[in-house]
Amino acid sequence: MPYNAPEGTADMLPAVARLWRSTTETAAKLFAAYGYEPIDTPIFEMTEVFTRGIGEATDVVGKEMFTVRSGENYKRALAAGSDEGLKSKQKLSLRPEGTAGVVRAVVQHNLVEQGAAPAKLFYAGPMFRAERPQKGRLRQFHQIGVECLGATEPTADAEMIIMLMRFYETMGVPRQNMRLLINSMGDDACRPAYRESVRQFILDHEDEMCEECHRRAETNPLRAFDCKNETCSRVMEAAPKITDNLCDDCRTHYEAVKALLDAAGISYIEDPTLVRGLDYYTRTVFEAQVTEGMGSQSAIGGGGRYDKLAESVGGRPTPGLGFALGFERMVLALEAAGALGESTKRVDGYVACVDDSVRAAAFDLVCAARDAGLCVEMDHQGKSLKSQFKMADKVNARVVIVLGPDELSQGKARIRNMRSHAEKLVDIAAAKRLLSQFGGQRVGGASSPINIDTVFSLENDDKE
Known part of the structure; x- marks a missing residue:
């Protein structure tokens, strides 16, 4: 019997794979404007990197x-x-998120030397969580994330939040379809007392809370704010709020972040129950959500500050902050907004053979075009000329270059514009000379000044 992809995973077929590539390219270009450089860490790490960094109780x-x-x-x-x-x-584990591994790499390779500028890094790749599969929640999913290690000022927090929202706008998620939630989680000076007050609140209302929240009261009481049980959510509305319990330094930092966002024209909603799902967060946390079309899976990205994470993976005290955004969630947001454009394969031209006698010459022309950076296809199945034109139309080729024995004996090829259906004869030798001038121009994806029209719109006496 044929095998299917494992439960909770999805094959990234060509159209989605092209969108993933264009998304990561957009991210790389945007993040570079803010000084971020790429990093790629292993898909698995020592389990302790995650248990110590993220928290065993999460x-x-x-x-x-x-x-x-x-x-x-x-x-x-x-x-x-x-x-x-x-x-x-x-003892190894597949990475459930990207931050802990990046921070481990920063510590291991000493990327933030004493007194040096912050390390600003971005990554993209698959993450793994053994969750119950559902729409927008897969066991293998893809994230794009950024991490900034070594920055303490509120400007770094505001810069990161602005960068996240600019990314979504660049990708086409309508701003009116999003909302930005922000909060402060406090730090070691104020959060322990706050955690204790929340723990006591849960114990005082244990008859109204679910068993999971009873467990959280002893392991991670702040996670009770995220409980999906409606009764628990209603009870937790009356729980103490972190914003009422911040120390002076945390409050000053939080107010400065808000002032910077206000000045940048970034609208936000203060949500004192926003705690995010990982133990390493301190002070600023934020989350981007979609307001329509995604139901309970409305969060599409978020992050915050983690000033103690480097120490937890064996490094010296190094402040940090970052965010991660889910690719699959973003695609759902674009679909819900009707803003997901088609991701089509780019084919500049198709070389069609009238018969097998011209196949070698057609192959030679295809190779010359590809060396110049053009995307050109040809038939490899011995199809009829009519079928080759159908294939060229199917792959959205802009032009079809037809090679036949009669034209080839004159050193010519017939060109058809697949949009206007206009045809003309061009000189093959002249076209190949022009192609040779641009050989290797687009190696590695670099943009080439050549295009299919430049080569095959050559003036000659035989044009029709």
Whole structure:
């Protein structure tokens, strides 16, 4: 029987793969304007990178993380009944998010030397969480994220929030369809007392709260604000708010971030219940949501400040902040807004053969065109000329270059514009000379000044 993709995963077929590539290219260009450079970290890390960084009490680590074992280590753990006998370096997990791995890389390679400028990095790739699959929530999903290590000022927070919203606008998500939530999570000076007050509030209302929130009261009480149980949500509306319990430094920082956003014309909603799902956040947190068409999966990106994360993975104290946005969620947001354009394959031209006698000459012309940076296709299945034209139309070729024995004996080719259906004869040798002038111009995706019309609109005495 034919196999299907694993549950909770989706094949990225050509149209979506092209959109993913254009999305990452857009991100790279936009983020570069803010000084961000690319980084690529392994898809799996030592499990401790996530347990220490994200927090063992979080749902991400406690319920959703995929562990990775080599065949031999899997057998050892199976025989022992646990993996406690394995060394730390043998306990690996697929990355459920990108921040912890990037911070580990920054610490390992000392990318933020004492007194140096902040390390500003961005990444794009797959993440993995063992969640119940549903629309907008996959077990393998794709994120684009940025991390800034070494910056302490509120300007860095505001810059990052602005960059996130500018990205969505650039991708075509209508601003009126989005809302930006912000909050402050406090820091070590004020959050412990606040966590205790929330814990006590949950215990005082335990008869009204679900079993999961009872557990959270002892492990991570702030996560109760995220409970999807309607009764719990209603009870937590009366819980103490972090914004009423901030220390002076955190309050000053938060007010400065808001003032900078106001000055930049970025509208936002203060949400004192916004806590995000990971333990490493301190002070500023933010989340971009879509207001229509996505139901409960309305969050499409977010992040915040994590001034203690570098220390948790073995580094020296290094302030940091970042965000991540979900590609699949963004696609759903674009679809909901009717703003998801078609991602079509770019084909400049199609070389058609009247018969097999001209196939070698057609192949030679195709190679010359590709070396010049043009996207040109030809038939590899021995199809009739009529079928080749149908194929050229199917791949949206702008022109079809027809090679036949009679034209080829004169050194000519017949060109048809597939939009206007106008035809003409052009000199093949002249076209190939022009192509040779641009050979290698678009290697690696660089833009070339040549186009299909430049080559095959050559003036000659035989045009029709």
